[in-house]
Amino acid sequence: MKALVCHQFGPVEDVRLESIAAPVSADPHAVTIEVEYASVSHATGLMIAGQYQRRPPLPFVPGTEAVGRVVSCGDAVTRVRPGDRVVAIADWGCFAECVTVPSHTVYAVPDALPSKVALPVPISYGTAYCGLVWRCALRAEDTVLVLGAGAGVGLAAVEIAHQLGATVIACASTETKRAEALRRGAAHAVSPDGLAAKVKELTGGRGADVVLDPVGGDLFAQSLRAAAANARILSIGFASGTIPQAPVNLLLVKNLTLHGFFFGRYIGWTPADERAEHADALQAVMATLFDWAATGKIRPTVSAVYPHAGLSEALHALESRQVVGKVAIKIKETDE
Template identity: 80%
Template sequence: MKALVCRQFGSVKDVELASVAEPELTDPHAVTIAVEFASVSHATGLMIAGQYQRRPPLPFVPGTEVVGHVVACGHAVTRLHPGDRVVAIADWGGYAERLTLPEYTVYPVPESLPSTSALPIPLSYGTAYCGLVWRCGLRAQDTVLVLGAGAGVGLAALEIGRQLGATVIACASTEAKRAEALRRGATHALAPEDLAASVKALTDGRGADVVVDPVGGDLFGQALRAAAPNARILSIGFASGVIPQAPVNLLLVKNLTLHGFFFGRYIGWTPTNERAEHASALQPVMSTLLQWAAEGKLEPTVSAVYPLTGLGDALAALESRKVVGKVAIKIKETET
C-alpha cells in the first residue's frame, strides 16, 4: 500500500511517499480501516521533527486522525463491523491507505455526515468538549473567551460553548477569522490587541468566566487579566510556539483556577496507554458531537484538501495562520 514514511526526525521534506506492507490485524480488539482522509495539525510537524511529547519508533507513518471505513475486525470487536463508516484517533499511521488500531478510539459516523465534516470531530471537538465540560464545568450562564478562535480547537470551543448556551467572545488574529467566528455563533469577535480592556468593556468590567487558550505566548497574560474573579483558565496548547509563565500572584488575587488539559491522556497518548480505561466515557461524547454535526448544530470544517504528496504544503498553510478550521490529506477514494 502507499504511505508517507518518516525515516528520520527532521524536516517534512524528508518524508517520502513509499510502498509499504499492509498492517497486520493480530489484536482481537483492533480494526483495520481503509483511510479516505487524514487531518494535518501543528502537532504533525512537531512529531516529524521529533519534538512532540511522544517520539514514534523510526521509521513511522505520521497521521493521527482519519476517516474511512472498516474493512476487518478482530474477533473480540462487537461494536464495529466491516463496512462501517468511521472516524478514528491513532497514535500515528494515518497517512497510509490502511490503518490498524485498537477499537477504543474508533467512532461510527452518521450516514448523513460527509467524511470531511466528520474528520475534525475527534481531536479538535473532542478536546474542546472535554476541556470545557469535564475540566471547567461549563455552565449556560458563563461567558467564555476563546483564543485562537479561527482554527482547530479554538473554533471547536466556540461552537461547543455556543451549543451549550454560553456567551462566547472570540479572539482571532485576522478580520476574516473574526468574521467567521461571528458567523459560527460568537457574540463578539476581538483582535488580540488590548484584549483584556476589550473583554472588560464587553462584560461591564467583570471579565470572562472561562478562558480557552490553545495559543500561549504573550496572549496568555492578557487572557488572565481578561478573566473574571473565580474564572477557570483552560490551557490546551501553545500554537504561538511560546510556552508562557503563569503569574501565580494574579491567580491568587483573582481566585483563578488554571487547568492544564492534555486530551491525549484519554486517547492512549501517554506511556501507560489509558485509551481502554477512558473509552466508556469518551465514546458517548464522540457520538454526541458527531450527531450534533449531522444535525447542523456544529460546522466542523476542512478548508483545504491536499494530495498524498502535499503534506509540506498543508503544513505551510497551517503556519501561515490563514487556515479556517482544518486541512487534510486525501489518502484514497472510498472503497465499497
C-alpha cells in the same frame, strides 16, 4: 500500500510517499481502516521533528486522525463491523492507505454525514468538549473567551460553548477568522491587541468566566487579565510556539483556577495508555458531537485538502495562520 514515511526526525520536506507493507495485527481489539482523508495539525509537524511529547520509533507513518471505511476487525470488536464508515484516532499511521488502530478510539460515522465533516470531530471537537465540560464544568451563564478562535480546536470551542448556552467572545488574528467565529455562534469577536481592555468593555468590567487557550505565548498573560475573579483558565496547547510562565500572584489575587488539559490522556497518548479506561465516556461524547453535526448544531470544517504527497504544503498553510478550521490530506480517490 502507499504511505508517507518519516525515516528520521527533522523537516517535513524529508517525509516521502513510498510503498510499504499493509498493516497486519493479531490483536482482538484491532480495527483496520481504509483511509479516505487524514487530518493535519500543528502536532503533526512537531512529531515529525521529534519535538512532540512522544517520539515514535523510526521509521514511522505520521498522522493521528483519519476517516474511512472498516476493512477488518479483531474478534473482540463489537462497536463496528467491516464496511462501516468510521473516524479514528491513532498514535500515528494515518497518512497511509490503510491504518490499524485499537477499537477504543474508533467511532461510527452517521450515514448522512460527509467524510470531511466527520474528520475534525474526534480530536478538535473532542478536545474542546472535554476541556470545557469535563475540566471547566461550563455553565450556560458563563462568558467564555476563546483564543485562537479560527483554528481547529478554537473554532470547535466557539461552537460547543455556544451550543451549551454560554456567551462566547472569540479572539482571532484575522478579520476572516473573526467573521467565521461570529457565524459559528460567537457573540463578539476581537483581535488579540489590547485583549484585556476589549473583554472588560464587552463584559461591563467583569471579564470572562472561562478562558480556553490553545495559543500560549504572550496572549496567555493577556487572557489572565481579561479573566473575571474566580475564572477557570484552560491551557490546552502552545500554537504560538512559546510556553508561557504563569504569574502565580495574579492567579492568587483573582482566585483563578488554571487547568492544564491534555486530551491525549483519554486516547492512549500517555505511557499508562488509558484509552480503554476512558473509551465508554468518549464514545458518549462522540455520539453527542456527531448528533450535533448531523443536525447542523455544529459545523466541523475541513477548509483545505491536499494530495497524498502534499503534506509539506499542508503544514506550511496551517502554520501561516490563514487557514480557518482544519487541513486534511486526501488518501483515497473518492467522488467527495
